[in-house]
Amino acid sequence: MLTTRKTNRRQLILDEAAKLFKQKGFGGTSMRDLAREVGMEAASMYNHIKSKDEILDLICTRIAHTYISQLAEIEQTDASYADKVKALIRLHIRLMIEDGAAVSVANHDWKYLPEPQLTEFKQARKDYEKGFAQLIEKGIAAGEFQPVNVSVALFTILSAVRWVELWYRPGRELSAEELEDHIITMLLTGLAK
């Protein structure tokens, strides 16, 4: 685990909710579905959480903060820009593997957040993307990267680490580290000979 979380009753609800939201979507998951998975009646869950919307907010906000604090950490190191970008790619993949359900929810169901959480989430994501883009820009300026279109490079990287969610199963042929190596090779040196 990259982050340590209490494993009380409330956290159990959040963890099971993330799994169900990933499988069936926020709108496709009822509180009764969730209650069955948690092992209590739907009404009882309201002693631990305020609403279905709050569950979504807690999941999305935790993931957003995780990404932002990891970016801040990497920005402070004195590695090359290429190494910083590689480190970020590795962190994305590792978070997806270790906390995939919550990351999927933050990737897909954030749009169902009520205001003002929706606006806050979108702003946090924008800030993150801006910080990531600046690493690529500086890498180009420093001669470490090709002069690619920065937005295209950024979203190609972010998308490439997203599919891990759809594809990777622990115990597949590749270990997490091998997977990271292969994706970094593909993104940094490309397919062509």
Added chain:
Amino acid sequence: MLTTRKTNRRQLILDEAAKLFKQKGFGGTSMRDLAREVGMEAASMYNHIKSKDEILDLICTRIAHTYISQLAEIEQTDASYADKVKALIRLHIRLMIEDGAAVSVANHDWKYLPEPQLTEFKQARKDYEKGFAQLIEKGIAAGEFQPVNVSVALFTILSAVRWVELWYRPGRELSAEELEDHIITMLLTGLAK
């Protein structure tokens, strides 16, 4: 348009449905929402379509067939494998730009398809991915591509063309063709110098 479709009443319902499903998800869109957009009462739509599920099926199936027939066409040409892969990337991007709502639905809401359509859709996607993977494999065997991990390359490419949905707006700084060029450069030659 890559495909020509009749613009009767039924098709209007399908087109508006695709837009709403993309915006609010299949579960988050009610038949009343859709009816308002189409300009009739919810009950009246049932003279044109059988059910909400049928709408989803018609959208997903059309997109699946489009991809599969495009792949078959490209496979038959005698271009190099590199050129075949590039052509497929261009077709993905163009379909996303010209028919983005339906492509988004086929990408995200296919999981709400009822059986047996769900199984059929998953099989069609699997077949498509297999055909695409074979082009990459043969390209490696022919010495046109680096000996990358084929699955990683395939899903990196498929993901890279997916984000166009989240990002591209007509009238943005880039034309469709420039966007295709940039993405192909990023995927084929990579970020590193």
Added chain:
DNA sequence: GTCTATAACTTGATAGAC
């Protein structure tokens, strides 16, 4: 083909006993 009315059901959330 379009409408109004409504059947049959599911939804998120609450009240109150224990």
Added chain:
DNA sequence: GTCTATCAAGTTATAGAC
């Protein structure tokens, strides 16, 4: 803190007048 019972609102879909 968990339960049963329930509410108010929303869901897909159909019946039947016009």
